[in-house]
Amino acid sequence: MKSIKTSPHVPTKIEVKEIGVNKIEITAYPFEAGYAITLAHPLRRLLLGSSVGFAPIALKIEGVAHEFDxxxxxxxxxxxxxxNLKTIRFKGKDDSENISVDYKFVGPKVITGADLVNDYIDVVTPNIHLATINEDAVLNFSIVVCKGIGYVPSEDVRSTIPDGFMPLDSYFTPVTNVTYAFENMLVEDDPNYEKVIFDIQTDGQIDPLTAFKNALSVMHKQMAIFNSELNIEVPEMHNGDEDRPEIKVLSQSIDRLNFSARCFNCLDRSGIKYLGELVLLSEDQIKNIKNLGKKSLDEIAAKLEELGYPMGKEIPGDLLILLKKKFSN
Structure with missing residues (x-):
């Protein structure tokens, strides 16, 4: 007989695997039935619609009056x-959000994306063909490359570009593809839990893991309005939370973790009594523990890795809240 729940199960595992150039697979589990798609669909939309990239928004070619010339x-x-120009993917070399670049090419020459790299701008698709110039021909042109998100039609930028430039439809998104799939999994004799698997690929302007983190950040910021306007408070830890397997593991005293005497003494003198307190520390905070040497640091890192909480690994939000309530002074 299934027990009656008072809150949904919270996923505890995440795996990241590189599966190609600028392509990763992110797996998270276990979700309650139906919860995986609830999160996966908006995250996919945010990856495609809110990831920041660069694109040309305006073009001027010497001697050309319009795009049909x-x-x-x-x-x-x-x-x-x-x-061809829209196919080339650009990347700014500094923090500028609007970059104007002038080019001059003399034929005979085949111009590719690699030829557009200069001190101000980089190209992440250097092999893309732009134009072929015949002998004795000269091609002078200027482009304005801008930072943005999503798709912006040329009509929306017409009033913002310099005189003499042709406005361009601009596709800023550096994420080229996002798919997700689900698998059922067994948790405590219940086969209806779910695993979500994301495949994320970018064009090279940004690495896919950073894009995923940025999408999560955007989601949190969008939802923060409810916290601020409705005064939503994080619920207190209930007795049921204490029974979570992760809390039980992290409530272990450090004297049960078989640390060497020197390592244990350093932790004990610094006031760290439980594994949960150690997991809450960042890698830099652990390194800065007084009198903790490299050997002891390596010992701690190995132990945390063994227990599934390696240094630097992000703790799931709900678990982080519970740990802070339990172990923070």
Whole structure:
């Protein structure tokens, strides 16, 4: 017979695996039935819609009046040139959000993304073809590259670009693909728990794990309005929380973890009595424990790794709250 719950199960495991160039797989589990998709779908939308990237928003070609024109000595007409330019993925080299860059090329030459790299801007798709210039031809053009999110049509930037430039439709998103899948899993004789598996790929402007973290941050910020306006408080720890397997493990006294005498004494003198208190410390905080040498640090790192709480690993939000309530002074 299943027990009656008063709160949904909170996932405790997350795995990150690199599966290709700028491509990772993130697995999280176990979720209650139906909870995995509740989180997966908005996260996918945020990854695709709120990840910050760079894109050209305006173009000026010497001697060209409009996008249906042509340039003498250039194989591609202007409309084809623009399509190729939009395919090239840029990345700013500093904190500038709006970069104007001038280029001059003399033929014969095949221009690719690699030729557009300079002191102000980088290109993460260097092999993309831009244009072919015939002998005795000269191509002068300028582009404005901007930082942004999502898709912005040319009409929306027309009033913001310099005179003489053609506005471009701009696709800023550096995340090229996000998919998720679910698997059922068994938890305490219940086969209806779920595992969610994300596949995330970017174009190289940003690594996929950073993109995922940024999407989580955006989600938290969007939801924070409810905390601030409705004065929602984090619930106190209940007796049922004390029975969670993680809390029981983290409530172990450090004298039961078989540390060497020197390592145990350093922790004890610093006031650390329980494993949970140690897990709450950052790697730098552990390194700064008085008289803790490298050998003891390695010993602690190995023990935390063995117990499933390696130094530097992010603790799930609800567990972090419970640990702070239990162990913080």
């Amino acid at each position: 042509a340039v003498r000595g250039v194989v591609e007409d202007v409309s084809h040139f623009i399509v």
